[in-house]
Amino acid sequence: MFGGNGNDNTFPKTGLNKITNGEFIYLPNFFSKSESDFYLKALTEKVIWKQESMNIYGKNIDFPRLTAWYGDNDKPYSFSGITLCPTPWNEEILAIKNKIEPESKVVFNSVLLNRYRSGSDSISWHTDAEKELGKNPVIASANFGETRKFQLRHRITKEKLEIELKHGSLLIMQGELQHFWQHQVPKSAKPLKERINLTFRVIL
Numbered sequence: 001m002f003g004g005n006g007n008d009n010t011f012p013k014t015g016l017n018k019i020t021n022g023e024f025i026y027l028p029n030f031f032s033k034s035e036s037d038f039y040l041k042a043l044t045e046k047v048i049w050k051q052e053s054m055n056i057y058g059k060n061i062d063f064p065r066l067t068a069w070y071g072d073n074d075k076p077y078s079f080s081g082i083t084l085c086p087t088p089w090n091e092e093i094l095a096i097k098n099k100i101e102p103e104s105k106v107v108f109n110s111v112l113l114n115r116y117r118s119g120s121d122s123i124s125w126h127t128d129a130e131k132e133l134g135k136n137p138v139i140a141s142a143n144f145g146e147t148r149k150f151q152l153r154h155r156i157t158k159e160k161l162e163i164e165l166k167h168g169s170l171l172i173m174q175g176e177l178q179h180f181w182q183h184q185v186p187k188s189a190k191p192l193k194e195r196i197n198l199t200f201r202v203i204l
Protein backbone atom coordinates (compact mmCIF):
# COMPACT_ATOMS: atom_id res chain seq x y z
CA MET A 1 0.00 0.00 0.00
CA PHE A 2 1.11 3.49 -0.74
CA GLY A 3 0.32 5.91 2.03
CA GLY A 4 0.91 9.50 2.94
CA ASN A 5 1.84 9.76 6.59
CA GLY A 6 -1.37 7.93 7.45
CA ASN A 7 -3.75 10.27 5.63
CA ASP A 8 -4.26 9.43 1.97
CA ASN A 9 -6.88 12.13 1.35
CA THR A 10 -4.56 15.04 1.95
CA PHE A 11 -1.44 13.72 0.27
CA PRO A 12 0.27 15.32 -1.47
CA LYS A 13 -0.70 18.85 -0.46
CA THR A 14 -0.41 21.56 -3.06
CA GLY A 15 2.73 23.46 -2.01
CA LEU A 16 5.34 22.33 0.50
CA ASN A 17 5.17 18.75 1.80
CA LYS A 18 7.55 17.86 4.63
CA ILE A 19 8.12 14.14 5.02
CA THR A 20 10.57 12.12 7.14
CA ASN A 21 14.09 12.97 5.89
CA GLY A 22 13.11 15.25 3.04
CA GLU A 23 10.66 17.62 1.48
CA PHE A 24 9.09 18.48 -1.84
CA ILE A 25 6.90 21.18 -3.35
CA TYR A 26 3.97 19.90 -5.42
CA LEU A 27 2.25 22.30 -7.84
CA PRO A 28 -0.29 20.32 -9.92
CA ASN A 29 -1.32 23.24 -12.16
CA PHE A 30 1.95 25.11 -12.48
CA PHE A 31 1.66 25.39 -16.28
CA SER A 32 -1.67 26.33 -17.90
CA LYS A 33 -3.38 23.82 -20.19
CA SER A 34 -2.44 25.78 -23.32
CA GLU A 35 1.20 26.20 -22.22
CA SER A 36 1.38 22.49 -21.40
CA ASP A 37 -0.10 21.47 -24.78
CA PHE A 38 2.38 23.77 -26.51
CA TYR A 39 5.40 22.37 -24.64
CA LEU A 40 4.34 18.75 -25.14
CA LYS A 41 4.19 19.24 -28.91
CA ALA A 42 7.32 21.40 -29.18
CA LEU A 43 9.45 19.07 -27.03
CA THR A 44 8.23 15.97 -28.86
CA GLU A 45 9.19 17.50 -32.20
CA LYS A 46 12.30 19.55 -31.43
CA VAL A 47 14.29 17.74 -28.75
CA ILE A 48 17.10 15.52 -29.99
CA TRP A 49 15.85 12.28 -28.44
CA LYS A 50 18.26 9.39 -27.99
CA GLN A 51 17.85 5.72 -27.31
CA GLU A 52 20.60 5.10 -24.77
CA SER A 53 21.56 1.63 -23.73
CA MET A 54 23.41 0.07 -20.85
CA ASN A 55 25.87 -2.80 -20.96
CA ILE A 56 24.79 -5.52 -18.54
CA TYR A 57 26.95 -8.66 -18.45
CA GLY A 58 28.13 -8.08 -22.03
CA LYS A 59 24.64 -7.39 -23.42
CA ASN A 60 23.41 -4.00 -24.61
CA ILE A 61 20.05 -3.33 -23.02
CA ASP A 62 18.01 -0.33 -24.26
CA PHE A 63 16.71 2.04 -21.58
CA PRO A 64 12.90 1.71 -21.42
CA ARG A 65 12.45 5.37 -22.47
CA LEU A 66 14.10 7.98 -24.71
CA THR A 67 16.39 10.56 -23.11
CA ALA A 68 18.08 13.87 -23.83
CA TRP A 69 20.48 16.02 -21.84
CA TYR A 70 20.55 19.81 -22.30
CA GLY A 71 22.63 22.32 -20.39
CA ASP A 72 24.89 25.33 -20.29
CA ASN A 73 28.06 23.70 -19.16
CA ASP A 74 30.33 21.28 -20.88
CA LYS A 75 30.77 18.98 -17.91
CA PRO A 76 29.57 15.53 -18.87
CA TYR A 77 27.10 13.85 -16.51
CA SER A 78 27.26 10.13 -15.71
CA PHE A 79 24.43 7.94 -14.44
CA SER A 80 23.39 4.29 -14.74
CA GLY A 81 26.68 3.46 -16.43
CA ILE A 82 26.40 6.02 -19.25
CA THR A 83 27.90 9.49 -19.72
CA LEU A 84 25.92 12.24 -21.44
CA CYS A 85 27.29 15.47 -22.95
CA PRO A 86 24.82 18.36 -22.92
CA THR A 87 23.11 19.77 -26.02
CA PRO A 88 22.84 23.61 -25.81
CA TRP A 89 19.49 24.96 -24.49
CA ASN A 90 16.67 25.45 -27.00
CA GLU A 91 14.02 28.18 -26.81
CA GLU A 92 11.27 26.09 -25.21
CA ILE A 93 13.48 24.43 -22.59
CA LEU A 94 14.91 27.85 -21.66
CA ALA A 95 11.38 29.26 -21.28
CA ILE A 96 10.46 26.37 -18.95
CA LYS A 97 13.70 26.87 -16.99
CA ASN A 98 13.00 30.61 -16.60
CA LYS A 99 9.48 29.90 -15.34
CA ILE A 100 10.45 27.30 -12.72
CA GLU A 101 13.56 28.99 -11.30
CA PRO A 102 11.78 31.61 -9.13
CA GLU A 103 9.68 28.79 -7.61
CA SER A 104 12.75 26.60 -7.05
CA LYS A 105 14.97 29.47 -5.82
CA VAL A 106 17.82 27.92 -7.80
CA VAL A 107 19.45 28.73 -11.15
CA PHE A 108 19.76 25.40 -12.94
CA ASN A 109 22.57 24.61 -15.38
CA SER A 110 21.30 21.37 -16.85
CA VAL A 111 18.22 19.26 -17.50
CA LEU A 112 17.62 15.58 -18.14
CA LEU A 113 14.61 14.86 -20.34
CA ASN A 114 12.79 11.53 -20.35
CA ARG A 115 10.19 10.52 -22.93
CA TYR A 116 7.90 7.67 -21.92
CA ARG A 117 6.34 6.46 -25.18
CA SER A 118 3.74 4.17 -23.58
CA GLY A 119 2.97 2.31 -20.35
CA SER A 120 5.87 -0.04 -21.15
CA ASP A 121 8.35 2.80 -20.69
CA SER A 122 9.52 3.47 -17.13
CA ILE A 123 12.37 4.43 -14.83
CA SER A 124 13.20 2.07 -12.00
CA TRP A 125 14.13 2.76 -8.36
CA HIS A 126 17.06 5.17 -8.02
CA THR A 127 18.15 8.36 -6.27
CA ASP A 128 19.51 11.48 -7.89
CA ALA A 129 22.37 11.70 -5.43
CA GLU A 130 25.40 11.53 -7.71
CA LYS A 131 28.31 13.43 -6.21
CA GLU A 132 28.31 16.06 -8.99
CA LEU A 133 24.82 17.13 -7.76
CA GLY A 134 26.26 18.02 -4.33
CA LYS A 135 24.68 17.62 -0.90
CA ASN A 136 20.88 18.00 -0.65
CA PRO A 137 20.31 18.84 -4.34
CA VAL A 138 17.21 20.75 -5.47
CA ILE A 139 15.69 18.97 -8.48
CA ALA A 140 12.73 20.52 -10.30
CA SER A 141 10.61 18.11 -12.34
CA ALA A 142 8.20 19.44 -15.01
CA ASN A 143 5.61 17.13 -16.57
CA PHE A 144 3.77 17.17 -19.89
CA GLY A 145 1.46 14.61 -21.45
CA GLU A 146 0.11 11.45 -19.87
CA THR A 147 -0.36 11.28 -16.07
CA ARG A 148 2.09 8.80 -14.55
CA LYS A 149 2.58 7.50 -11.03
CA PHE A 150 5.73 8.78 -9.31
CA GLN A 151 6.62 6.59 -6.35
CA LEU A 152 8.97 7.29 -3.45
CA ARG A 153 10.44 4.64 -1.13
CA HIS A 154 12.38 5.38 2.07
CA ARG A 155 15.69 3.54 1.95
CA ILE A 156 15.63 2.52 5.62
CA THR A 157 11.99 2.30 6.72
CA LYS A 158 10.75 1.19 3.22
CA GLU A 159 7.76 3.55 3.63
CA LYS A 160 6.18 4.25 0.22
CA LEU A 161 4.47 7.38 -1.11
CA GLU A 162 2.86 8.01 -4.46
CA ILE A 163 2.21 11.18 -6.44
CA GLU A 164 0.28 11.39 -9.71
CA LEU A 165 2.24 13.68 -12.00
CA LYS A 166 -0.15 15.13 -14.54
CA HIS A 167 0.07 17.41 -17.59
CA GLY A 168 1.45 20.80 -16.47
CA SER A 169 2.55 19.79 -12.97
CA LEU A 170 5.77 20.76 -11.22
CA LEU A 171 7.46 18.76 -8.44
CA ILE A 172 10.47 20.26 -6.66
CA MET A 173 12.45 17.75 -4.60
CA GLN A 174 14.73 19.25 -1.96
CA GLY A 175 16.27 18.89 1.51
CA GLU A 176 17.63 15.44 2.36
CA LEU A 177 15.14 13.69 0.07
CA GLN A 178 17.67 12.31 -2.46
CA HIS A 179 19.80 10.81 0.29
CA PHE A 180 16.96 8.96 2.04
CA TRP A 181 14.32 8.26 -0.61
CA GLN A 182 14.50 6.40 -3.91
CA HIS A 183 11.98 7.13 -6.65
CA GLN A 184 10.58 5.44 -9.75
CA VAL A 185 7.97 5.72 -12.50
CA PRO A 186 6.68 2.15 -12.81
CA LYS A 187 5.46 0.46 -15.97
CA SER A 188 1.70 0.29 -16.44
CA ALA A 189 -0.36 -2.43 -18.12
CA LYS A 190 -2.93 0.22 -19.14
CA PRO A 191 -2.59 1.77 -22.60
CA LEU A 192 -0.95 5.11 -21.86
CA LYS A 193 -0.13 8.02 -24.12
CA GLU A 194 3.25 9.74 -24.30
CA ARG A 195 4.68 11.68 -21.39
CA ILE A 196 7.67 14.00 -21.29
CA ASN A 197 9.42 14.78 -18.01
CA LEU A 198 12.19 17.31 -17.48
CA THR A 199 14.33 17.20 -14.33
CA PHE A 200 16.33 20.42 -13.92
CA ARG A 201 19.53 20.05 -11.93
CA VAL A 202 22.63 21.94 -10.85
CA ILE A 203 25.84 20.14 -11.77
CA LEU A 204 28.67 21.43 -9.57
Ligand SMILES: O=C(O)CCC(=O)C(=O)O
Nearest residue numbers: 112114123150185197199
Ligand atom coordinates in the same frame (compact mmCIF):
# COMPACT_ATOMS: atom_id res chain seq x y z
O1 LIG B 1 9.88 10.87 -15.07
C1 LIG B 1 9.96 11.21 -13.90
O2 LIG B 1 9.01 11.73 -13.30
C2 LIG B 1 11.23 10.98 -13.11
C3 LIG B 1 12.49 10.99 -13.90
C4 LIG B 1 13.68 10.75 -13.04
O3 LIG B 1 13.58 10.35 -11.90
C5 LIG B 1 15.04 11.02 -13.52
O4 LIG B 1 15.22 11.34 -14.70
O5 LIG B 1 15.99 10.93 -12.73
Ligand SMILES: [Mn+2]
Nearest residue numbers: 126127128183
Ligand atom coordinates in the same frame (compact mmCIF):
# COMPACT_ATOMS: atom_id res chain seq x y z
MN1 LIG C 1 15.41 10.64 -10.74
